[in-house]
Amino acid sequence: MVNGKRVLGILLVATGIFGAFSLFPSEEKKVKKQFSLLAEYACKEEGERILAMAGKMRNLEFLFYEPCTVEAPPYSLSGGFTRGEIASLAARARLNFSQLTLEFHDLSISFPEKEKARAVLTGSVKGKTMSGEAVHEVREMECLLKKSQDQWLFEHWEMVEVLKR
Amino acid sequence: MTAAKGAIQRFFFPSLTPWLVVRIGGVAFFAYLFFGHVCIPFQIQGSSMEPTYTDGAFNFCWRGRYLFSEPRRYDVVTVRFAGTRVMLLKRIVALEGEQVEFRGGKLFVNEEEIEEPYVHNCRNWNLSPRYVEQGCVFVVGDNRGVAIENHSLGQASKQRITGGPLW
Numbered sequence: 001m002v003n004g005k006r007v008l009g010i011l012l013v014a015t016g017i018f019g020a021f022s023l024f025p026s027e028e029k030k031v032k033k034q035f036s037l038l039a040e041y042a043c044k045e046e047g048e049r050i051l052a053m054a055g056k057m058r059n060l061e062f063l064f065y066e067p068c069t070v071e072a073p074p075y076s077l078s079g080g081f082t083r084g085e086i087a088s089l090a091a092r093a094r095l096n097f098s099q100l101t102l103e104f105h106d107l108s109i110s111f112p113e114k115e116k117a118r119a120v121l122t123g124s125v126k127g128k129t130m131s132g133e134a135v136h137e138v139r140e141m142e143c144l145l146k147k148s149q150d151q152w153l154f155e156h157w158e159m160v161e162v163l164k165r
Numbered sequence: 166m167t168a169a170k171g172a173i174q175r176f177f178f179p180s181l182t183p184w185l186v187v188r189i190g191g192v193a194f195f196a197y198l199f200f201g202h203v204c205i206p207f208q209i210q211g212s213s214m215e216p217t218y219t220d221g222a223f224n225f226c227w228r229g230r231y232l233f234s235e236p237r238r239y240d241v242v243t244v245r246f247a248g249t250r251v252m253l254l255k256r257i258v259a260l261e262g263e264q265v266e267f268r269g270g271k272l273f274v275n276e277e278e279i280e281e282p283y284v285h286n287c288r289n290w291n292l293s294p295r296y297v298e299q300g301c302v303f304v305v306g307d308n309r310g311v312a313i314e315n316h317s318l319g320q321a322s323k324q325r326i327t328g329g330p331l332w
Contacts, residue, residue, distance in 0.1 A: 106248025
């Protein structure tokens with residue numbers, strides 16, 4: 001009986017700790033969650049319907065702070081963009097692909113200031129163009145996020161040049 | 166026969182003792198350290214190093230390669246991005262301070278043509294002369310059968326070189 005109470009007590013404490021971690025995630029987990037959502041909304045499956053695409057783009061734009069600055073010289077992208085412009089750029093880019101997956105690796109997050117996060121990561125885009133050509137691009141990126149109304153939003157994206165021609 | 170059978174049974178189905186748990190934990194920890202940070206397994210994705218390394222091939226990134234030496238010309242190296250989860254696999258063709266150039270598909274370093282026996286199929290690559298900065302090396306893939314615009318090449322900081330393939 002005593003052993004049973006002890007085991008029950010340990011289980012209750014473990015459940016409480018697990019629940020605390022799940023219900024109250026750390027800021028780092030919240031930031032990682034935003035990257036997961038961005039990857040999810042950017043992905044495209046074959047035969048994706050227009051409504052599904054519109055829904056994804058609508059969700060995607062709310063991941064970004066307004067304005068969001070982008071520095072991506074390889075893609076001739078530089079400057080500040082509104083949420084709508086970001087969603088429009090993403091939608092246009094996705095039109096070139098019949099299938100697209102976006103993955104983030106080696107995500108390293110720091111908090112240089114209060115309500116500001118800095119992430120350095122590797123982004124990988126794999127897919128198939130409309131003409132059937134396989135595409136695989138990998139880039140290192142640096143990203144700044146700002147906390148707004150308890151949500152981390154992308155404020156700045158910059159591509160880091162790994163191989164300089 | 167019974168003793169041998171017992172030994173085999175004990176080997177494949179050991180008794181769950183604290184010492185066994187410690188041993189398993191030790192092996193798992195060592196494997197995590199070794200294959201996570203010393204000798205990292207990887208699969209090649211892409212054809213930029215063909216025919217030397219083919220798409221889909223398996224290898225290990227030996228991180229101790231440059232522990233006591235410097236990267237040299239012709240070395241195949243792994244170049245990291247933000248971490249070691251995804252890396253570039255390229256060959257060093259020029260070292261810091263050297264002038265590198267491609268003319269009609271041929272590699273020139275300090276205005277001297279460099280033999281590249283590992284290149285089998287070469288398009289007419291042209292890249293104007295440029296100097297490799299201090300602390301950097303110039304890397305290129307072995308597959309020159311694509312247009313130079315579609316090939317990832319350039320100077321990489323030596324600090325980004327994590328090692329080289331084991332074979």
